[in-house]
Amino acid sequence: MRKIMWLIPALLLSACQVQAQNSNAMNNTPSVTVSGQATHYAVPDQMSLTLWVEERGQKLSSLKTQVDQASEKVLRDLLERDIDKKDIQSYQLQVYPQYERNDNGETQQKGFVVQRQIRVTLRDTSHYDKIVDMALAQGVTRVANMQYEISNADAIYQQALTDAYAQAQQKAKLIAERAGLSLGHAINIREQSMPRYGVMMMAAERVSKSDVSLPGQQSVEAQIEVTFTLQ
Template sequence: MRICLLFCLTLLIGNTFAKENSNVKQHKSIEVFGAGSIQSVPDRFSFSLSIEEKGKVAAHLNQAIIEKSNSVIQALFEIGVDKQQVQSLQIRFNPWIEYKNNTQEQKGFILTRQITVTLDSLTKYEQSIDAVLNLGVSHINQFIFSNSQADKHYQAALQQALINAQQRATDMAKVLGLKLSGVISILEQTSGQPAPIMAKARQFQASESYQAGEMLTEARVKVVFALQNASK
């Protein structure tokens, strides 16, 4: 009886291993990475500028900031910038401290207003920079180029990445006498944020040197394909 039970148990284990090995053979797969990219010229431009006033009376500083801000905004309107493209809500109020002979002295306050300008024309971009520089703003920074078709470009790059992954998997499988039989999983590895191609951008020093350059939208995916013998 014991020998019979042992034989049955051995047979059961053997069948289980055989099924597992059979499943392994039926689920051959290949994991590949695909990449795609789209180049585009930005058609949106934004920058921020700061207007700063120093003094001892906060009310006077506020009035000076309002007057200078109005001058800047009016200059932008005169060259055709829409009201919706100008934001001037951010205000900072800090103590004005200077150091002399290793001692600090509070001389008053510093009031700063930040204005953000977004444009859809390179010509207006050039004119805007020149206009605000002529008004003596304190700082101009955060130059950002973007593209209104960013999502469309990313979808195109994503399609390229999938085609690239499929082609790579096909070529690899062919060498091993296999072929693709379906997709097991797809993992998107990028978020679709375009990046400027730095080599084609220039520093902005004068109107004649402005150049938008190009933007590179990249997509990367990881795809797992099921495999089968090429003869099937």
């Protein structure tokens, strides 16, 4: 038993020495670190927006009923307009106390605020005006967070990452040749960019003609940092 207890620390010490040797060997390996960047462009082909149903008053149960009824009408009409269920997100009911200041400057509760958000993705942006008109007619009190989006943005970003790596590899190869060396393999890759999709649209941009407000092209950028060995 005592022999085994002495053996375990010895094995751990040996493993640490091997790890240190491997780390030193890696640190002594000639290498070059370069960055690569690529930008792809696409025209947004869909839109998302948030519909708010909100009521204020004294009687909480009545406010909840009004918000539920208006929400049901909006959801029903969205489905009747061929908006897919997966493109509709109806969030939980939210309740807040409503406060006001009296003549003495004191804050007092004057009732409640009951609200629900409905997030909608429009695959056909030409339906935007009709959807907003319908929603306002059914009790929606606010339309916000309107955003143009690219439906295949993830695929475009992945392609941009591939091109960014190719650029970094080409830069590293050029540096290696100038130094009289040959390029080895990549030993460290770090993504420096974050995919950002969507172009925010102001509420004032709502127009009757679909060709007046256009999203234009949107850039999808990718940037990475790569370390290659040199031989």
